[in-house]
Amino acid sequence: MDTAGLVARTLRGDPRAVARAISLVENAAPELGELMAGLAPRTGRARLVGLTGPPGVGKSTSTSALVTALRERGDRVGVLAVDPSSPFTGGALLGDRVRMQDHATDTGVFIRSMASRGHLGGLSWATPHALRVLDAAGFDVVLVETVGVGQAEVDIARHADTTVVLCAPGMGDGVQVAKAGVLEVADLFVVNKADHDGAHATVRELRQMVSQADRGAAEWRPPIVSTVAASGTGIEELVERLDEHHTHLRDSGELGRRRHVRAREEIEAIVLHALRERVADVHGHAALDTLADEVASGEGDPYSAAGTLLAALER
Amino acid sequence: MDTAGLVARTLRGDPRAVARAISLVENAAPELGELMAGLAPRTGRARLVGLTGPPGVGKSTSTSALVTALRERGDRVGVLAVDPSSPFTGGALLGDRVRMQDHATDTGVFIRSMASRGHLGGLSWATPHALRVLDAAGFDVVLVETVGVGQAEVDIARHADTTVVLCAPGMGDGVQVAKAGVLEVADLFVVNKADHDGAHATVRELRQMVSQADRGAAEWRPPIVSTVAASGTGIEELVERLDEHHTHLRDSGELGRRRHVRAREEIEAIVLHALRERVADVHGHAALDTLADEVASGEGDPYSAAGTLLAALER
Numbered sequence: 001m002d003t004a005g006l007v008a009r010t011l012r013g014d015p016r017a018v019a020r021a022i023s024l025v026e027n028a029a030p031e032l033g034e035l036m037a038g039l040a041p042r043t044g045r046a047r048l049v050g051l052t053g054p055p056g057v058g059k060s061t062s063t064s065a066l067v068t069a070l071r072e073r074g075d076r077v078g079v080l081a082v083d084p085s086s087p088f089t090g091g092a093l094l095g096d097r098v099r100m101q102d103h104a105t106d107t108g109v110f111i112r113s114m115a116s117r118g119h120l121g122g123l124s125w126a127t128p129h130a131l132r133v134l135d136a137a138g139f140d141v142v143l144v145e146t147v148g149v150g151q152a153e154v155d156i157a158r159h160a161d162t163t164v165v166l167c168a169p170g171m172g173d174g175v176q177v178a179k180a181g182v183l184e185v186a187d188l189f190v191v192n193k194a195d196h197d198g199a200h201a202t203v204r205e206l207r208q209m210v211s212q213a214d215r216g217a218a219e220w221r222p223p224i225v226s227t228v229a230a231s232g233t234g235i236e237e238l239v240e241r242l243d244e245h246h247t248h249l250r251d252s253g254e255l256g257r258r259r260h261v262r263a264r265e266e267i268e269a270i271v272l273h274a275l276r277e278r279v280a281d282v283h284g285h286a287a288l289d290t291l292a293d294e295v296a297s298g299e300g301d302p303y304s305a306a307g308t309l310l311a312a313l314e315r
Numbered sequence: 316m317d318t319a320g321l322v323a324r325t326l327r328g329d330p331r332a333v334a335r336a337i338s339l340v341e342n343a344a345p346e347l348g349e350l351m352a353g354l355a356p357r358t359g360r361a362r363l364v365g366l367t368g369p370p371g372v373g374k375s376t377s378t379s380a381l382v383t384a385l386r387e388r389g390d391r392v393g394v395l396a397v398d399p400s401s402p403f404t405g406g407a408l409l410g411d412r413v414r415m416q417d418h419a420t421d422t423g424v425f426i427r428s429m430a431s432r433g434h435l436g437g438l439s440w441a442t443p444h445a446l447r448v449l450d451a452a453g454f455d456v457v458l459v460e461t462v463g464v465g466q467a468e469v470d471i472a473r474h475a476d477t478t479v480v481l482c483a484p485g486m487g488d489g490v491q492v493a494k495a496g497v498l499e500v501a502d503l504f505v506v507n508k509a510d511h512d513g514a515h516a517t518v519r520e521l522r523q524m525v526s527q528a529d530r531g532a533a534e535w536r537p538p539i540v541s542t543v544a545a546s547g548t549g550i551e552e553l554v555e556r557l558d559e560h561h562t563h564l565r566d567s568g569e570l571g572r573r574r575h576v577r578a579r580e581e582i583e584a585i586v587l588h589a590l591r592e593r594v595a596d597v598h599g600h601a602a603l604d605t606l607a608d609e610v611a612s613g614e615g616d617p618y619s620a621a622g623t624l625l626a627a628l629e630r
Contacts, residue, residue, distance in 0.1 A: 033618035040616035256611065263610035263617065264603060270621035271590060272583060288579060295578035296571065301355035302578065303348035306585035 003031045007038030013076070013138045015110055021137075022112055025129040028273075036129070039136035044259070046078070046135035047246055050160030051145045057168045058192040062229040063145050067103055069235045070141055078139035079111040080130055082146045082156075110139065125269040127159050128262065157185035158262065161255060162245045164238075166190045167206065169198035183209055186222050187245050190238060194226035220248050278312055287312075318346045322353030328391070328453045330425055336452075337427055340444040343588075351444070354451035359574070361393070361450035362561055365475030366460045372483045373507040377544040378460050382418055384550045385456055393454035394426040395445055397461045397471075425454065440584040442474050443577065472500035473577065476570060477560045479553075481505045482521065484513035498524055501537050502560050505553060509541035535563050593627055602627075 001009070001020070009017035021039075024031055051066075053059055063079060070077050103109040114130055127144065134142045146156050157163040165186040189210070191202050206224050223241045227234030249255035276288060291308060294300035316324075316335070324332035336354075339346055366381075368374055378394060385392050418424040429445055442459065449457045461471050472478040480501040504525070506517050521539050538556045542549030564570035591603060606623060609615035 033616075036618050037616040040610070040613050042613065044611065044613040259611040260604070260607050263620075264607035266617045267603070267606060267610060267620045267624065268587060268590075270617055271624050272587060274621060274625055275586060275590075288582070289575070291582060292575050292579035295355070295582060296359065296574040298355050298357065298359040301348075301351040302581045302585055303351050305578075305582045306589060309582065309586050310589055 003034045004038065006031075007035060010035075010039060010133060010137050011042055015107070018110055018133060018137045019112065021133045022114065022130050025126055025133065026114060028126075032129070036132060039132060042136040042138070043132055044135065046131075046139050046142045047162070047242075048131055048135070048142050048144065048160045049242060050156040050163045051143060051166060052156050052163065053166030053168075053190075057166045058229050059145055059166055062166060062190065062192055062227065062235075063143055064103070065227075065229045065232050065235045066143060066238065067109055068232070069239050071103075071106065071108055073239075075140040076108045076138060077110075078134035078137070078142040079109070080127070080134065080142065080144045081111070081113040082127055082144060110134065110137070125266060125273075128266045131159060158265065161249055161258060162187045162242060164188045164190055164242075166192055167202055168193045169196045169202045187220065188222050188238075188241055189224040190234075191224060191226045192229050194234065195228050199226065220245065220252075220254075275309060318349045319353065321346075322350060325350075325354060325448060325452050326357055330422070333425055333448060333452045334427065336448045337429065337445045340441055340448065341429060347444070351447060354447060357451040357453070358447055359450065361446075361454050361457045362477070362557075363446055363450070363457050363459065363475045364557060365471040365478045366458060366481065367471050367478065368481030368483075368505075372481045373544050374460055374481055377481060377505065377507055377542065377550075378458055379418070380542075380544045380547050380550045381458060381553065382424055383547070384554050386418075386421065386423055388554075390455040391423045391453060392425075393449035393452070393457040394424070395442070395449065395457065395459045396426070396428040397442055397459060425449065425452070440581060440588075443581045446474060473580065476564055476573060477502045477557060479503045479505055479557075481507055482517055483508045484511045484517045502535065503537050503553075503556055504539040505549075506539060506541045507544050509549065510543050514541065535560065535567075535569075590624065 001017075006017055006021060006024075010021045021035060023029075024035060051059055051063055060081075063081075067077050067079065103111065112130070114126060131142055131144065144156060144160055163185050165188070167189060169191065189206050191199055191206065193199065194203075203224055203226060210222050210224065223244075225234055225238045225241055227238060229235065246255075249258070288309070291300065291305040295302050295305050316332075321332055321335060321339075325336045336350060339350060344350075366374055366378055375396075378396075382392050382394065418426065427445070429441060446457055446459065459471060459475055478500050480503070482504060484506065504521050506514055506521065508514065509518075518539055518541060525537050525539065538559075540549055540553045540556055542553060544550065561570075564573070603624070606615060606620040610617050610620050
C-alpha cells in the first residue's frame with residue numbers, strides 16, 4: 001500500500017490501516033512526513049483523555065468500563081496503552097489486557113499497545129504521533145493509558161487534553177499522589193475499588209489535598225469520582241465529569257493553549273531529530289557522540305559544540 | 316568586568332565572580348558562550364551529588380551536615396539549591412536555608428539558590444550551566460539540592476553523578492518512593508530523622524524494595540544510610556558511601572557514560588534555543604507560535620512546520 005492509499009484508508013477509520021499507520025510511527029518510518037501531512041486536515045477533533053495511576057489500581061478495568069460507557073452513547077473510541085519502558089527499568093508491565101477482549105468484536109473500538117522507548121526523560125514523540133493517527137481516523141474519544149511510574153504519570157498530561165489520575169484505597173495512596181507532584185497535572189481523580197476498606201479515607205485525603213491546592217474560584221477544581229470499575233459503578237458519573245472538563249477546557253480557552261504547547265513540542269522534537277540526522281550525514285554518525293565526549297571531558301564547551309551542529313545545517 | 320576577566324576570576328574561585336557567572340546563566344546573557352568556552356578546560360573534576368526528597372524530610376539540614384563533614388577533610392564544597400518552580404505550581408518553597416548560615420564565613424563553601432524556570436517538563440539548562448561554573452571554580456564536591464516534587468526528583472539524576480534520595484519515617488514514605496519511580500534513579504537512600512518512631516520500618520521497606528529491584532550482582536545496589544542530620548549522626552557513613560559510589564562510577568565506566576549523556580543533552584538544548592532565536596530573526600518572534608497554532612488546528616502538520624524551521628537555518 002502506498003502512503004496516499006494508507007492515508008485515505010486511515011481517514012476512513014479502517015482498523016488495519018490505522019494499525020499500519022501506528023506501526024510506521026513506532027518504526028519512525030521515512031513515510032511519516034507524508035503520512036502526517038495527509039492526516040493533519042482531519043486532526044483536532046478527538047478528545048484526548050489520559051489515564052494514569054500506580055500499578056494495581058485498576059487502570060485496564062477502568063479503561064474498559066469507560067469504553068463501554070462511551071460506546072453506549074455512540075462515541076467511537078480509540079485506546080492507546082503506552083508502556084513507559086525507561087532506559088532505567090528496561091520495561092514496565094502494563095496492566096491486565098484481558099478485559100479489553102470485551103471489545104474485540106466492536107468495530108467502533110480500536111485498541112493498541114505501544115512501547116514508548118526513545119529519549120531519556122519521558123514518553124517519546126511516538127505517543128503524540130499515534131494520537132494524531134487515531135484522531136484523524138475519526139475516533140471521538142481517545143484514551144491514553146499509562147502505568148504511573150514517576151515521570152510517565154506527569155508526562156501523560158503533556159499528551160492529553162484531560163488527565164485522569166486513578167487511586168485505590170489503602171497503602172497511603174493519597175499521600176503518594178500529592179508527593180509525586182501528580183496533583184498539579186490531575187484534572188480529575190478516580191478512587192477505584194470504592195467498595196474496599198479505606199475508600200472513604202482516600203477520598204477525604206484527596207479532597208483535602210485538592211482544596212489546599214485550590215488556585216482560585218475561576219479555575220477548574222479537580223473532582224473526585226468513586227468507582228468500582230469491575231461492576232461499572234460510578235462510570236456514568238466519570239463520563240459526566242469528563243464532559244464537564246471538556247466544556248471547561250473549550251470555554252476557558254485552555255484547550256487551545258494545551259494543544260498549542262503540545263504542537264510546539266512535537267514540532268521541536270521533529271526538528272531535533274532532523275538535526276541529528278543531518279549532522280550524521282555531514283559529520284558521520286559518531287559526530288554528536290564525539291562532541292558530547294569532548295564537552296564531558298572539558299576539551300570542548302557546549303556552545304562551540306552546538307555551533308558545530310548548527311554549522312552542519314548551513315552547508 | 317569583561318568576560319575574559321570574569322573567566323579568570325571564576326577559575327581562581329573568587330566567590331563574587333562565581334556568583335556573577337551564575338547570574339549570567341540565570342539571565343541567559345549573551346556572554347554565556349564566551350564564559351562557557353573559557354571555563355570548559357577546567358571542568359570535569361568536581362563530583363556532582365544530587366539530593367532530593369519530599370518536603371520536610373530534612374534536606375537542608377542534611378546538606379549542611381554533609382558540607383561540614385566534607386569541609387573537615389578539606390574538600391571545597393559548592394551547593395546549588397534549585398527551586399523547581401513549574402509552570403503548574405508557580406513556585407515551590409525550598410527548605411529552611413537558615414542552617415546554611417553555619418557556613419557563611421567559610422571561604423571553602425559557596426552556596427547559591429537558583430530558580431529553575433524554563434521549559435515545560437523539567438529543570439532548565441540553567442542547572443547544568445551553573446554546575447559547570449562551580450566545577451570550573453574548583454569545588455571538589457558540588458551538592459545540588461532540589462525539593463522532591465514529581466518530575467524534579469527524577470530530573471535531578473540527569474544533572475548529578477550520584478543521586479541521593481532522602482526519606483523520613485512515617486507517612487508511607489517508603490511506598491511513595493517506590494511508586495514515584497524514584498527507585499530507578501536513586502544511587503543511595505538516606506533515612507533521616509532515624510531517631511523518630513518508625514525509622515526501622517522505613518529502612519526495612521526500602522531494603523525490600525531495593526532487593527526486589529536488584530539488577531544482578533555486577534551492578535550497584537543502592538545502600539541505605541540512617542542519619543540524624545541535626546546532630547550529625549550517620550553523616551560520616553553517608554560520606555563513605557558517597558565515596559564508594561564515586562569509585563564504582565569511575566571503575567565501571569558509568570561516570571563517563573552519565574557525563575556523556577549529560578553533555579549531549581546540554582548541547583542539544585543550546586541548539587534548540589539557538590534555533591528558536593534564528594527562526595525569530597527570520598520569521599519574527601511569533602513564527603513558532605503561528606506554526607504551533609496551525610498544527611494544533613490541523614491547518615498544518617508537524618513535519619511541514621519542522622521543515623519551515625529548518626529552512627530558516629539554511630537561508
